[in-house]
Amino acid sequence: MTITEKPAPVVPPEDNAGRRAWTALRAVPPIWVVLLVVIVVLTWRNPVFIEPDSFVNFLRRSAPLAILAAGQVYVIISGEFDLSVGALVTAVVVVAARLSDGEAANTWWLILLLLAGGVLVGLVNGLVTTRLRVPSFIATLGMLLVLNGAVFLWSGGAPRGSLADNFRQLGRRGIEGLPGLNILPYALLILVVVGVGLWLLLRHSRFGYQVYAAGGNQRAAALSGVDVRRVRTAAFVISALCAxxxxxxxxxxxxxxAEAGVGYEFQAIAAVVLGGAVLGGGRGSVGTAIAGALTLQALFSLLNQFGLAQSLRQVVQGVIIIGAAAYAARRMRRSG
Structure with missing residues (x-):
């Protein structure tokens, strides 16, 4: 007696295509879906929002927060926090105005000086955290207070001086005469350069792997030869430079x-957490952090569209941090 095996059922091609599409869709980080939904709602409320010039202007306004989030994600992935970035933003604006005093000739050396100051702030944050073993929450909170106090002493409570036109054009102007656009903002171009550079550094370099290792398991990273203190200090420097x-x-x-950077430290952390980074380290990416910043900015625009009070921003930020952190923790428990 011969036993014949039943032939395996043939899966229709459309089923395979649907399964592949579903698998690809599941691989998309949730923050991009959230951003798309918010943009759709914004467009429904105000169809002008999606027009090229209006949308590019939205990206220009979002660029500072997106750059802050791209730097903050390095610190959070490495297992630390940086609460000093908002105060550093304010210090940059106040110091630049005082030293520039409207003179265009001062702009470029002033930018180099500000970047050097950012390196110094990042080094202090990193060394106090890693060498003196002060928790980064306390160390950067202290730096926040130091910078705010220094700005107050420097300005007497009322910033003096002015920014030169060629300094201001980095945040206000752009390339004109492009087809379909009135202007392509320099701020957007800077965001692209910074974002791509930091993404490549994090995902395609030895240093990037060390950042993940330092935040994922400090002891295992150290045993494998990673200088955790050096890596975390470098992450603080990157965050300060982005600020x-x-x-x-x-x-x-x-x-x-004198309030240029007020609240930006919490917005940057909210954007990074919203992008899927895990508080405690080991997970996160530059791309999703930037998407989190864009989503946060879009949510604020949506609140304005609905005519809600400006004070609700803090409520939204708090809910986002708690909700996103809880979601990330739940996902880690399920995957573990």
Missing amino acids: VVAGILLGGATGVT
Whole structure:
């Protein structure tokens, strides 16, 4: 008696295509879906939002926060926090106005000086955290207070001086005469350059792998030869440099004010967490952090569209941080 095996059922091609499409869709980070939904709602409320010039202007306004988030994600992936970036943004604007005093000839050496100051702030944050073993939350909170106090002493409570036109054009102007656009903002171009550079550094370099290792398991990273203290200090320097760039763009866009960076430290953390980074380290990416910043900015625009009070931003940020952190923790438990 011969036993014949039943032939395996043939899966229709459309089923395979649907399964591949579903698998590809599941691989997309949730933040991009959230961003798309918010943009759709914004467009429904205000169809002008999706027009090229209007949307590019939205990206220009979002660039400082997106750059801050791209730097902050390095610190968070490495297992630390940086609460000093908002105060550093304010310091950049106030110091630039005082030293520039409206003179275009001062702009380029001033930008180099501001970047050097950012490196110094990042080094202090990193060394205090890693060498003196002060928790980064306390160390950077202390730096926030130091910078705010220094700005107050420097300005006497009222910033003096002005920013030169060629300094301000980085945050306000752009390339004109492009087909379909009135202007392509310099701020957007700077965001692309910074974002791509930091993404390549994090995902395609030995240093990037070390950042993930330092945040994922400090002891295992050290045993495998990673200098955790050096890596975390470098992450703080990157975050501070991004804060300087964000401050330059904000100064150009909004002018001189002693409150230029107020609240930006929490917005940057909210954007990074919203992008899927895990508080405690080991997970996150530059791309999703930038998407988180864009989503946060779009949510604020949506609140304005609905005529809700400006004070609700803090409520939204708090809910986002708690909700996103809870979601990330739940996902880690399920995957573990």
